[in-house]
Amino acid sequence: MSDPRLVEPDRAPAPTPYDPLRLCIFATIALLGWLLGPAALAFFAVLGIVGYTRARRAGLLRSRCLLGDTRNVLAYLGVLAGLGVAGLVWAVASDSLWVPWVRW
Amino acid sequence: MSGMPLRGDRIHRYVNAFCPVCHEERPDRPLAEVQRLSGWLVERDDRIWLERGCRVHGLVRTMYDESPEILTYLEQWTAPTKRHEPDLRGNFKPVPAAYADGLPEMQTQHTCILLEDLLDHCNLKCPTCFAESSPARASVAPLEQVLASIDTRLSRENSRIDVLMLSGGEPTLYPWLTELLRAVANRPIVRVLINTNGLRVAQDDDLLDLLTEHRERVEVYLQYDGESAEASAYHRGADIRRFKDKAIERLSSRGIFTTLTMTAALGVNDDEIGKVVKRALDTPYVGGVTIQPVFGSGRTGAIDPLERLTHTGVLARLEEQTAGEVTWRDLTALPCSHPHCCSVGYLLRDDSGTWQSLTNLIGHDRLKQWLDLEPDLLANRIADDTIPEAMKQVVKNSLLDLLSEQSSLSHPSMASIWRDICTNCDIGIGTLTTLATGALPGQRRRLRALLGERILRVTVKPFMDMNTMIEERLTQCCVHVATVNSATSDHQCAPFCAVQAWAPLSASRLSTAVGLPLIEAT
Helix, strand or coil: CCCCCEECCCCCCCCCCCCCHHHHHHHHHHHHHHHHCHHHHHHHHHHHHHHHHHHHHCCCCECCCCCCEHHHHHHHHHHHHHHHHHHHHHHHHHCCCCHHHHHC | CCCCCCCCCEEEEEEEECCHHHHHHCCCCCHHHCCCEEEEEEEECCEEEEEEEECCCEEEEEEEECCHHHHHHHCCCCCCCCCCCCCCCCCCCCCCHHHHHCCCCCCCCCCCEEEEECECECCCCCCCCCCCCECCCCEECCHHHHHHHHHHHHHHCCCCEEEEEEECCCHHHCCCHHHHHHHHHCCCEEEEEEEECCHHHHHCHHHHHHHHHCCCCEEEEEECCCCCHHHHHHHHCCCCHHHHHHHHHHHHHCCCCEEEEEEECCCCCCCCHHHHHHHHHHCCCEEEEEEEECCCCCCCCCCCCCCCCCHHHHHHHHHHHCCCCCCHHHCEECCCCCCCCCEEEEEEECCCCCEEEHHHHHCHHHHHHHCCCCHHHHHHHHHHCCCCHHHHHHHHHHHHHHCCCCCCCCCCCHHHHHHHHHCCCCCCHHHHHHHHCCCCCCCHHHHHHHHHHHEEEEEECCCCCCCCCEHHHHHCCCEEEEEECCCCCCEEEEEHHHHHHCHHHHCCEHHHHHCEEHHHHC
């Protein structure tokens, strides 16, 4: 059995290459926007509204978002959700390229 | 880029140390071949570890102390050290090779305690004896050699030795103990301590009479490891508690100041520290308790170097085991020695029967002021301090005397020390009255009784083995063992822990180097 007093010096772990995960996320969101158009915009805007509403109730008054005050963020997300819904209505009414996707 | 991560620990201080694995592979290695290694004390997982780099064994890690918090507290208590005269001028060799020629130039403290090993012979063969004494080892130092060793030290200490400790072996078996004590009484030696297992004290009336005759100068350090049979069997090889009880009773009845010296080991008797303190508090003339965590030099072998009882571990256990009567904050490091080497606390029983500590009565901050450890703080508060300057100086000097290795309760100046200190703290009118009248004719006996019954000195003394040995503690050591130079036969001395750890130094102990067989000697 080896002597427990003899120890290996602690080494720094080998550095791992940079993982550009965010770039993949940005591209995926862009893909969803291109495929789903105003439906994607409405979905993500509503998701944001739900998240920020909960955060504000939990006491978050300022966000790291450029808009600062979480009320401004909620207003911005509300506008986005409105634009998404309006886009959907316009797409259905004009039978645009997005309609088959929405109906499907 | 994230760069290098944190180490995950915190360096406490950088030290020079030695490799315990190299030491165990060849304990009798010549001192010149012992490697001093770069190392550090490091705080990790709420422990202090000693790590050093050995060119043979790589990184070697052992536990140094159990509580970083208490160790840091102890390091606040340091004071200026005293000059020393090296045994050989010009000896600038490195540690430990320098000690082959006695105290070297680079020692930073004089001899507070001179330990004379009178003989290797003992009437016990304790399993944890650091000196490896036994009945079979019959080497006895001739009286003239012991006196020559003492006189050499006197010549290097400006003709004064504060404390002479007689050890061995079992010093009460020394054939010329009577003659030695009388010869010592004629020399400028303030105190004499006798390290004993108590077997003869419990049984021999002539020995008790001899100790009583010298009780104004002699104090007994009695090995006392607790109240359990297991502790006695582990440390002494048999259940000898009845002899210990008898020895304490006989010493107390004769008014001989006694210090209970406890060897404490993790899992054996580390839960009995409080009981030993309690025994001392309750027994008149037991003026001190010294708790020594067992260390790995000599016959002791089976100490886990990664999990053991340490200096701060003993201090941390005090509060719980004494129901809060004594806590680690009641002790400070001994300012004269390295702060890791010894802690001390004084307890006083006031007129209401309550034990109070000196630090509690005076306060840590004020104690530091009086010790001049914080000159800036002193300067800031000096205007509103009501203690006159002269009194302050007296108290400071008294405290330095009290908090030094040489101190013991039977020290002749102890009465005035306590009077100086107690004038400045509220310990009760009756006590003060007795102290104040102590110098009057006929009052000496009364004062002695008061000291014996109402004051207790608690010390923790962790000796180093190779798993905990650091050079700076050897350099500032003031407990010196009498040795004999193997080349010149000159008398000299060396730090206690160094002598116990390195075989070439152990072989130069007085009793081993110049001892004669027991029969031939007598």
